[in-house]
Amino acid sequence: MPVVTFTTDHALQKSALRQANDRLVLNLIRQNSGVSRADIVRLTGLAASSITFIVRRLKKEKLISEEKIDKRPGLGRQPTALRLLASARTVIGMEFDPDGAHILMADLEGAPLSRKTIPMQANQELFFRKVNAALCGLVQALAPGQLLGVGVALPGTIDSATGKVIGAENLGWFGVEVGALIRCGVPVPFRFENVARLSALAEQWFAPAETPGLRDFVSVVARGGIGTGVIAGGQLLRGATSAGGEFGHISLYLDGRRCACGNIGCWEQYASDLALSRAYAEQAAGEELSVDAIIARARAKEPAALKAVDAIARHVGLGFVNLVMALNPQAIVVGDYLADVWDLIGETVWTVLRSRAPGYTLSALRIYPSRHKGEAPLMGAIALVLGRFFSSFEQGGEAGPVSSVLMENHA
Numbered sequence: 001m002p003v004v005t006f007t008t009d010h011a012l013q014k015s016a017l018r019q020a021n022d023r024l025v026l027n028l029i030r031q032n033s034g035v036s037r038a039d040i041v042r043l044t045g046l047a048a049s050s051i052t053f054i055v056r057r058l059k060k061e062k063l064i065s066e067e068k069i070d071k072r073p074g075l076g077r078q079p080t081a082l083r084l085l086a087s088a089r090t091v092i093g094m095e096f097d098p099d100g101a102h103i104l105m106a107d108l109e110g111a112p113l114s115r116k117t118i119p120m121q122a123n124q125e126l127f128f129r130k131v132n133a134a135l136c137g138l139v140q141a142l143a144p145g146q147l148l149g150v151g152v153a154l155p156g157t158i159d160s161a162t163g164k165v166i167g168a169e170n171l172g173w174f175g176v177e178v179g180a181l182i183r184c185g186v187p188v189p190f191r192f193e194n195v196a197r198l199s200a201l202a203e204q205w206f207a208p209a210e211t212p213g214l215r216d217f218v219s220v221v222a223r224g225g226i227g228t229g230v231i232a233g234g235q236l237l238r239g240a241t242s243a244g245g246e247f248g249h250i251s252l253y254l255d256g257r258r259c260a261c262g263n264i265g266c267w268e269q270y271a272s273d274l275a276l277s278r279a280y281a282e283q284a285a286g287e288e289l290s291v292d293a294i295i296a297r298a299r300a301k302e303p304a305a306l307k308a309v310d311a312i313a314r315h316v317g318l319g320f321v322n323l324v325m326a327l328n329p330q331a332i333v334v335g336d337y338l339a340d341v342w343d344l345i346g347e348t349v350w351t352v353l354r355s356r357a358p359g360y361t362l363s364a365l366r367i368y369p370s371r372h373k374g375e376a377p378l379m380g381a382i383a384l385v386l387g388r389f390f391s392s393f394e395q396g397g398e399a400g401p402v403s404s405v406l407m408e409n410h411a
């Protein structure tokens, strides 16, 4: 008979549980600024005595402030308002795109503190040397413990564990070890994810108070291709080998245009910004224009531009039919040029959807331009670090979000 042994480390478990509860309460204060201790007891189900300990610890860490709601003297024990001290910690977000490396430093609420762009240059070694100097200058200037981490938005297919860009057509990067090239020699966590997934995270994390709780939605980015970030059941869809949710490369046609991915007939070949430029050139005897210029001409009702935009709209719609049938989302959030052109293509996209997808898949669906526009991946890089800090154990491991209240016994 096999011998089963259980090894438990109670001290470690208790400390992890304590931290999880601290974060749970901290996140609650973040989401409900001005909340009282009594509210927290009601919302979490934790004992009032536990909340007393947790609030004391959070105040000691200078993460929250507490002030009396009614400041008149002599009123005795009064309810207090708890608020997150947004400046208590700092986060750095980075994004690489054809313009260069964009660095954004932000506080705990994602409010920008400083920005910097290191222009792209042909000499990759020199470029990364400059990026490293700029980033590490910022990192090393912060007091120890102040920086929660660095979130990095990478284009194309990536290895999110190491920050390696496996293939990014728009930058011509193949097998570039970005993660290794931007380390600063300080014990600060670096987290990597691709731009489309981070756009989805930005939408989820920085959701406006009036429309909380998007749990099933798709974020679509369109810059040199089509990328999709999928949140399903509140979680980022990654798949078995981190290649899940790549709807830009679903096969739309059996025989179609060759895609940079090596396949043929991929959706992005018919719906991306590059596809719009190509469609316009086909309509306008080879005239090549920027996407912005084509959109401007379509607004001015130039026939070639209108035809190109219409061709794109029908293909965007076709791709959305696949998104809807696969994922039944509450929302599809469009970014980049799709956000700019949405007022021109939205009606056609919906017509395609209604003609192909059953009504019950569309009844809860909303489609709208991202409020972060082109900055969604950068804000997502910030959200990647903040999400980890507010909803899971800070140190070590792959703990997921704390989804239920954990009980802490102070007795």
Ligand SMILES: [Zn+2]
Pocket: 248, 249, 259, 260, 261, 262, 263, 266
């Ligand atoms: Zn492809």
